[in-house]
Amino acid sequence: MKTIFVSLTGKTNPSVFNCYSISEWFYFSPNYLNFHLLKENSPSTAKYNDIGEILQEKALELKNSYIEVIGRLSTRYSKKYPLAWWTSMVAERNEMSTHAFLTVCYYNIFSDIYENENFQNRSLIVVESISLYHLILNQLRKRYKVVTLGKPYFLTWTFLRPKIATVYRIIKFLSWAFSGTLQQISNLYSTSDSKMIFIRTWISDKTISADGKLQDVYFPGLCEYLEKEGYEVVFIPNFYNLTLSTKEIQKRINKCKYQFFIPENYLIWKDYFKILVVLIYQVVISRLDDVKHRGKDISKILTETQRTGMFSSYIFIAQAFALRNLSKKDFKIKSFIYTFENMFPEKPLSYTVKEYFPGVNSIGFQHSVLYPLQTCLYPAAQEWKDMPLPDRIVCSGKFFLDIYLKHGAPRERFVIGPALRFNNLISKCEKDQGGSSLKVFMKNRILIVLPLAEPEALELAIKSSGAIKLLADNRELKIGLKPHPMMPVRNLETIKTFFNDIQCDMAIVDKPMDDVLPQYSLLITMASGVIFDGMIEGLPVIRVGRSSSLNFDPADYLEDNPYDFRAQTVEQLNALICKLLLFEDEERIGLVHYGRKFVKESFVPVNENTLQSFISVN
Known part of the structure; x- marks a missing residue:
């Protein structure tokens, strides 16, 4: 009987190759630095099986069916727990921050090798995901002698990290709820009879200067145009990469000529309790059972992914409750404009506009490039009906619109608009016309x-x-x-x-x-x-x-x-x-x-x- 060694990424070091006379090895982890150290120090007798090209091909093969599986889960869970589901990691499908789809691809590649009996004696399989680790062990033990390296796995950083992260997020949530951050920024007021347009964008130290000047890198030039057209622009800030103190950010915002909608100013104590309830619902639905994809049970992979994001979305859920309270105020609002990448920060806003702002448009902007394997960008067929999405999505050009249409998006949902973030390319082409020689x-x-x-x-x-x-x-x-x-x-x-x-x-x-x-x-x-x-x-x-x-x-x-x-x-x-x-x-x-x-x-x-x-x- 062949012997197969299985190890978690964090517990694998180059000494295993000689200690266990490894003949070949496979690497199922996005951690390239660890891979580089292993490969640089592995002996020539241990053959590395490169899965790079196979992985990309497998991902393209599985992408659409995986999106449909998550779409069916959305139909099941979003009706009873809409905000809890739509702000969860599995519903989001953002492969740049979580690796559910990547892990599903690993599992399929492993299964292909297993079914074709292509493992040599004394093969080593290095795995990052604990759910995949257990799935591989269960399958290998049916046919091979399996030796696990680096036990106990529950002492590894891979196992402990999501638990520690969840505790940290709970502490952050409680701190945020009691601190009253940014409440020194004034409430909204109407300066004229003009209708308001809310722009939700991302704000960092570099986008708002000490004198309050705002340089919106996601919607460059849009607020100036809207003002010229007679609209009153209000910003909903999503803060990121802040190194300045809260007091300094407040000063800068208060100096800005635009008004800012600060959710904390529109929340009462009952809202904080409701936010906590949504987060608890997210924990309740974090265990996903009997989820089949291409004949394989991927429930453990999805459950692992779901639990990595618990208590991480409270800021965006708070925006939903604050906007619901704003809807009771007597403001004339024409529309809400925000970036569209179909990630979880957008969902509470889309949901709230649809539920509490009748007659108000929600407009998403496809501001960046599109990636074939970024699964969150492409809603499943039923998600176009069930998912909280913008009423209209402005594309930066026909090239991007065609990509969405090839993925089954409804044409009536899209309009072609300006490539705000690519205007420098267009200007350069026009300026240098005829001068390339x-x-x-x-x-x-x-x-x-x-x-x-x-x-x-x-x-x-x-x-x-x-x-x-x-x-x-x-x-x-x-x-x-x-x-x-x-x-x-x-x-x-x-x-x-x-x-x-x-x-x-x-x-x-x-x-x-x-x-x-x-x-x-x-x-x-x-x-x-x-x-x-x-x-x-x-x-x-x-x-x-x-x-x-x-x-x-x-x-x-x-x-x-x-x-x-x-x-x-x-x-x-x-x-x-x-x-x-x-x-x-x-x-x-x-x-x-x-x-x-x-x-x-x-x-x-x-x-x-x-x-x-x-x-x-x-």
Whole structure:
């Protein structure tokens, strides 16, 4: 009988390969840093079975059926516990923060290997998810001798983290409920007979200055247009990455010329109790039983995911109760406008507008790029009927509308509007029209654009630094590292360590992308919309894929792309760098033309006609 070893990610170290004479190993975890350490220190006798490409193919195969399964769960749970269900992790399906769908894909890949009897004797399986760990053990024990490494699993960080996180969130909720945060900001008042339009957006230290000037990065220019059209604009702030004190934030908001709707000002003690009841309901429905997907029971995976998010959504549930109280006031409100990514922060707002603001429009804005494997972006057929969604969704262009329609979205729900966040691309194409042959292209300069999410940023840093080190001579290179503007400093410091021993000029870049790109000749990135910026500058873009997690690549939707440069392994990335550093100017001009043509056909310009889509939605 063959022996199979199974270990949790946090309890696996390189010594296991020699200690247990491992012949081959599999890695089912998005933790690339741990994978890198294992792979770098594994002996040549232990063959690694790369699941990277198989994982992406399996995800595309399973995506629609998985969305439909969650859609049926939504029908079951949302009727009795609407806010509790719609603010839960399983209902949200956000694969950038939780990994339910990824774990389902792992389970299917494992099952394929198991059913085909492709495990060698003394194989090692490394797993992150505890639910998947148990599912794998139960299946393997029917056919093999199974040895678990690193027991007891209940002492691992993987097991303890969600419990500790839940306790921490409960403490945060109680602290928030009793602290009266931001209650020093004035209540709303009507300054004229004009109708109000509420914009819910994300606010950080960088978006509201010390003198109260607001720079909304999600709806740039929209509030000025609405004011010009005679509407009174009110902001509903979602705060993120705040380093300033509450007192300082209050000062800045009070200096702002726009009014802010602060939920705490509209809550009474009964509302806090009701919020707590919703959160308790979320705990009650956190155990999901007998959920089948493609003949496999995925209940444990979904239950694990559901419990990781308990007590995390109270701020957004509070917005719902506060807005319900606002609906009793005598304000003339035309509409609520907010970003549309179909994530849980949006659901309470959509639900409340529908329930308590009759005749008031809710308008979602598809503000960012779309990723094929980000399952939350694509509601199931029945969810378009049952899920709290905006009355209308403004798309940034026909390219994005077509993607939604291919996923079964109802055409009448969508309007095409301005690409507010991509206006710099459109302006650049119009400004440089006809002048591409005069462009001066740089040589031997590589810009690495790091995404916000830590796992993706680390993986990109490790792979790109490894590929550059493999170059025969990299002393003439200039490397620029451009972190996401919201990346924590500690993450950037960790990333820099992977480039310490590279023998070339390297710098951290913090200037705007429009100023940076012309200074480089090659762009390397992962999970980023910056690929479109690179194309119109004539920079070939290498899109680095993930080795053991889902790719979030907006360029996967580009059909017949002649500049489709993708790499998953360090060796593939090295080969592409060598090739594209030699890209001729004539080839770059061809790339510029392709990029500009794509931008013009895909993104809608920002002007008074297109901005009308945020007002005239009927």
